[in-house]
Amino acid sequence: MEQAQVEMPRPKVAERPARDTNGWPMAGLALLLVIAGVAAFAGGVASQGAGSVVAVVVGALAVLAGLVVAAGLTPVAPGEARVLQLLGRYTGTVRTDGLRWVNPITARRRVSTRIRNHETGTAKVNDLDGNPIDISAVVVWQVEDTARAVFEVDDFVEFVAFQTEAAVRHIAGAFPYDAADRTSLRENADEITGQLSEEIALRVASAGVKIVESRITRLAYAPEIAQAMLRRQQAGAVVAARQRIVDGAVGMVQQALTKLDEEHVVELDEERKAAMVSNLLVVLCADRDAQPVVNTGSLYQ
Numbered sequence: 001m002e003q004a005q006v007e008m009p010r011p012k013v014a015e016r017p018a019r020d021t022n023g024w025p026m027a028g029l030a031l032l033l034v035i036a037g038v039a040a041f042a043g044g045v046a047s048q049g050a051g052s053v054v055a056v057v058v059g060a061l062a063v064l065a066g067l068v069v070a071a072g073l074t075p076v077a078p079g080e081a082r083v084l085q086l087l088g089r090y091t092g093t094v095r096t097d098g099l100r101w102v103n104p105i106t107a108r109r110r111v112s113t114r115i116r117n118h119e120t121g122t123a124k125v126n127d128l129d130g131n132p133i134d135i136s137a138v139v140v141w142q143v144e145d146t147a148r149a150v151f152e153v154d155d156f157v158e159f160v161a162f163q164t165e166a167a168v169r170h171i172a173g174a175f176p177y178d179a180a181d182r183t184s185l186r187e188n189a190d191e192i193t194g195q196l197s198e199e200i201a202l203r204v205a206s207a208g209v210k211i212v213e214s215r216i217t218r219l220a221y222a223p224e225i226a227q228a229m230l231r232r233q234q235a236g237a238v239v240a241a242r243q244r245i246v247d248g249a250v251g252m253v254q255q256a257l258t259k260l261d262e263e264h265v266v267e268l269d270e271e272r273k274a275a276m277v278s279n280l281l282v283v284l285c286a287d288r289d290a291q292p293v294v295n296t297g298s299l300y301q
Contacts, residue, residue: 006202015147015208018084018092023073023099030070037062072104079114081146093146111146115212116157120165124222125172127185132222135172135185139164139200140212148208156207163203164214171196177221185219192216245285253280 037059044055074094076082082094085107094100095113102108119138127133141160143149149156171192178186185192193215201211257273260266268276 008206013147015145020100020102023101026101030066033066083109128176136218139214144210145208153207167199
């Protein structure tokens with residue numbers, strides 16, 4: 001089986017860890033600054049001394065600082081990551097779950113790293129022999145590189161869907177539906193799904209997506225030729241069954257003649273042997289039970 005050849009653009013970015021820290025101490029600091037700032041602001045407003053203006057200004061700045069610190073708090077759920085951007089530049093990815101703290105002025109985009117399923121719709125494709133077939137597949141995938149998933153394509157979920165359908169159509173057109181002497185879609189399912197997974201992986205690698213598994217979920221002739229192909233398969237099955245019956249019958253006749261000769265039960269000339277062979281083959285190969293005619297005379301009457 002040939003290696004799948006897919007030319008995709010080389011990615012220009014790659015995921016790297018972002019600078020982050022535990023968010024709980026920073027949350028405590030933000031709360032402390034806000035409380036202290038409110039207290040200082042209220043005390044400055046209530047007092048009439050010369051330091052009242054200073055207290056109000058300090059209190060306002062403390063509250064503002066607390067809000068800035070709080071803006072950097074970033075909750076990260078299990079199975080997701082946060083992609084950080086500072087003034088349009090990628091600065092890293094946070095994958096540690098829990099409450100994290102990052103630069104407050106960075107933009108944070110949530111990206112799911114959970115395992116996902118995508119099932120293609122039923123596509124009508126001509127196989128290698130030109131026969132129209134209906135085929136669909138399911139692919140299990142996961143975001144492996146969040147930076148590529150965000151920056152290399154517009155929508156990585158839609159990208160996976162389109163590339164999966166393209167790979168399914170290509171694989172379906174590269175092999176016959178059914179063939180005895182070649183690799184076929186119906187008889188070589190494991191090899192076909194292996195190549196399908198490989199081709200999809202090559203197509204979506206630039207988007208930072210890893211293919212876990214892919215399987216063909218529907219494979220059948222299109223309705224307009226299904227009946228004709230069914231009759232052809234039935235005819236092939238009947239021929240194969242007849243061939244096996246004839247082979248078995250010939251073996252049984254040979255065994256019977258050999259046994260009669262070895263045991264000296266009866267001596268038959270060539271003409272009687274031919275008649276016996278003909279009668280046995282008719283009995284053994286007939287579709288219905290044979291109705292024998294009993295000869296009550298001698299062997300040669």
